[in-house]
Amino acid sequence: MAVALARVVSPMEISSNFCSLETIREGGRFVCTRYDDGRIRKKKLRWGLPTLYANSKLASVGLEAEYMRNLPVSSSFVANSAGEVVIPSEQRVYDVVLKQAALVNELRSNRAAAALEERADVVLPGALSLLNEAYDRCGEVCAEYAKTFYLGTLLMTPERRRAIWAIYVWCRRTDELVDGPNASHITPSALDRWEARLEDVFGGRPYDMLDAALSDTVGKFPVDIQPFKDMIEGMRMDLKKSRYKNFDELYLYCYYVAGTVGLMSVPVMGIAPDSQATTESVYNAALALGIANQLTNILRDVGEDARRGRVYLPQDELAQAGLSDEDIFAGKVTDKWRNFMRNQIKRARLFFDQAESGVTQLSEASRWPVWASLLLYRKILDEIEANDYNNFTKRAYVSKAKKLLALPVAYGRSLIRPSRTPPPTSTKPSG
Numbered sequence: 313m314a315v316a317l318a319r320v321v322s323p324m325e326i327s328s329n330f331c332s333l334e335t336i337r338e339g340g341r342f343v344c345t346r347y348d349d350g351r352i353r354k355k356k357l358r359w360g361l362p363t364l365y366a367n368s369k370l371a372s373v374g375l376e377a378e379y380m381r382n383l384p385v386s387s388s389f390v391a392n393s394a395g396e397v398v399i400p401s402e403q404r405v406y407d408v409v410l411k412q413a414a415l416v417n418e419l420r421s422n423r424a425a426a427a428l429e430e431r432a433d434v435v436l437p438g439a440l441s442l443l444n445e446a447y448d449r450c451g452e453v454c455a456e457y458a459k460t461f462y463l464g465t466l467l468m469t470p471e472r473r474r475a476i477w478a479i480y481v482w483c484r485r486t487d488e489l490v491d492g493p494n495a496s497h498i499t500p501s502a503l504d505r506w507e508a509r510l511e512d513v514f515g516g517r518p519y520d521m522l523d524a525a526l527s528d529t530v531g532k533f534p535v536d537i538q539p540f541k542d543m544i545e546g547m548r549m550d551l552k553k554s555r556y557k558n559f560d561e562l563y564l565y566c567y568y569v570a571g572t573v574g575l576m577s578v579p580v581m582g583i584a585p586d587s588q589a590t591t592e593s594v595y596n597a598a599l600a601l602g603i604a605n606q607l608t609n610i611l612r613d614v615g616e617d618a619r620r621g622r623v624y625l626p627q628d629e630l631a632q633a634g635l636s637d638e639d640i641f642a643g644k645v646t647d648k649w650r651n652f653m654r655n656q657i658k659r660a661r662l663f664f665d666q667a668e669s670g671v672t673q674l675s676e677a678s679r680w681p682v683w684a685s686l687l688l689y690r691k692i693l694d695e696i697e698a699n700d701y702n703n704f705t706k707r708a709y710v711s712k713a714k715k716l717l718a719l720p721v722a723y724g725r726s727l728i729r730p731s732r733t734p735p736p737t738s739t740k741p742s743g
C-alpha cells in the first residue's frame with residue numbers, strides 16, 4: 313500500500329523533513345510517495361528532470377514494463393536507516409546542470425555578450441603572444457592524443473576551438489593523474505593539490521602555460537568551476553572504489569568523469585541564436601552524451617578493466633542476471649552474459665538518443681563535430697554486438713572506413729537548423 317506524503321516538492325530541496333516542503337523550482341514538480349518497504353518514489357507532475365526524461369524516453373521507444381523495472385535509467389528516493397531521504401545521483405547532478413544553465417542564460421542575453429567582447433579587448437600585446445603560444449601548445453597536445461577529436465575542433469570558430477583545446481588538455485591531465493604513468497603514486501592529497509591549483513586557474517593565477525590557456529578560457533566563456541571539481545571527485549572515486557553497487561552509483565561516476573565534459577563544453581560550443589530550447593535542456597543533452605560515451609567505454613573495456621581488478625558494472629544487475637565478478641574474471645561469453653550485455657547496450661543507446669535532441673540546438677559550427685563524435689562512439693556498441701558480446705578479449709572498434717562514412721552523415725545532420733526541430737519537451741512545461 314502506498315501512502316502519499318507530500319503534494320508537490322522539488323527533489324533538490326528534499327531533506328529529512330521533506331514532508332513539510334512544498335516548493336516549485338525550475339519547473340521540477342514531483343509527488344513523493346512512501347511505500348510499505350520504506351522506499352520513497354517520486355512521480356513527475358508537469359516538467360521533467362533528466363531522470364524522468366530518460367524514463368519517458370524508455371516508454372516512448374516501447375520497451376516493455378518488465379525491462380523498465382529491471383533496468384533503471386534512474387533511481388528512486390530511498391530512505392536510509394536513519395529515515396533520511398537519500399538524494400539520487402541524478403538529482404545531485406541536475407543541480408549542477410541548473411547552475412551551468414543559469415550562467416549561459418546570462419550570456420544568451422545580448423548585454424552579457426557585449427560585455428564579454430569588451431573584456432576580450434583588454435589584453436597587453438606581450439601577454440597576447442604568450443597566450444597564443446599557450447593555446448597552440450594545447451592544440452598540439454590535443455592533436456597528439458585525440459586526433460579525430462582535434463580534426464573536429466578545426467571546424468569550430470578559432471576562439472571556440474582553442475578554448476575547447478584548453479579544456480581538453482586540463483581533462484587529459486586530470487585523467488593522467490590516476491591513469492597515467494605516475495598513477496601508482498597518486499594519493500588523495502595529490503588530488504587536493506590539483507583542486508587547489510584549479511581554483512587558482514579560475515582565480516586568474518595559472519601555474520604554467522597550459523593552465524594559462526584555461527585561465528583565459530574560463531574568463532572569456534561562462535564556464536563554471538563545478539564540473540571541473542566534480543571531475544577531480546571522479547578521480548578520487550576511482551582511487552578508492554572498484555565496484556558499483558547499482559546504476560545510481562555508476563551514473564554518478566559517469567557524470568564525474570564524462571558528463572562533466574559535456575557541461576564544460578556547451579558554454580564554449582554555444583547554443584544557436586535561433587534555438588527555442590531551454591538552456592537546461594541543452595545541458596541535459598550534453599550531460600547525456602557524456603554519460604552515453606562513458607557507458608560505452610565501460611562496455612567496450614570490460615575485459616581490460618577486469619584485468620586491473622575493476623568491474624564498472626552495476627553489481628545488482630549482474631546478480632539479477634545470474635552473474636558475478638567471477639564470471640567476468642573467467643571471461644566466458646555465455647547466454648546469460650549476452651542477455652546482460654543486451655540490456656546494458658540498450659540503456660547506453662537511450663542516453664545517446666537523449667543526447668541527440670540537444671545537438672541540433674548547438675551553434676552551427678559546433679554541430680558537425682558533435683554529431684560525428686556521437687555517431688562514431690555509438691557505433692562502438694554495434695561493434696560489441698558484432699563481436700557477439702565478447703568484450704573480454706576482443707576490443708570493439710570502429711574501422712577507418714566506417715568512420716569516414718559517418719562524416720557525411722554527421723554533416724547532413726548538422727545542417728538541420730534548430731528552428732525546424734521542436735525543442736526537447738522534457739524540460740518544457742506541457743501545459
Ligand SMILES: CC(C)=CCC/C(C)=C/CC/C(C)=C/CC/C(C)=C/COP(=O)(O)OP(=O)(O)O
Pocket residue numbers: 569570571573574575577578594595597598599601602605606609667668670671674682
Ligand atoms: C550534445 C550536446 C548538446 C553537446 C555536446 C557536449 C559534449 C562535447 C559531450 C561529450 C562529452 C565527452 C567527450 C565525454 C568524454 C567521454 C569519454 C568516454 C571519453 C573517453 O576518452 P578516452 O578514454 O580517451 O577514449 P578512447 O579510449 O575511446 O580513446
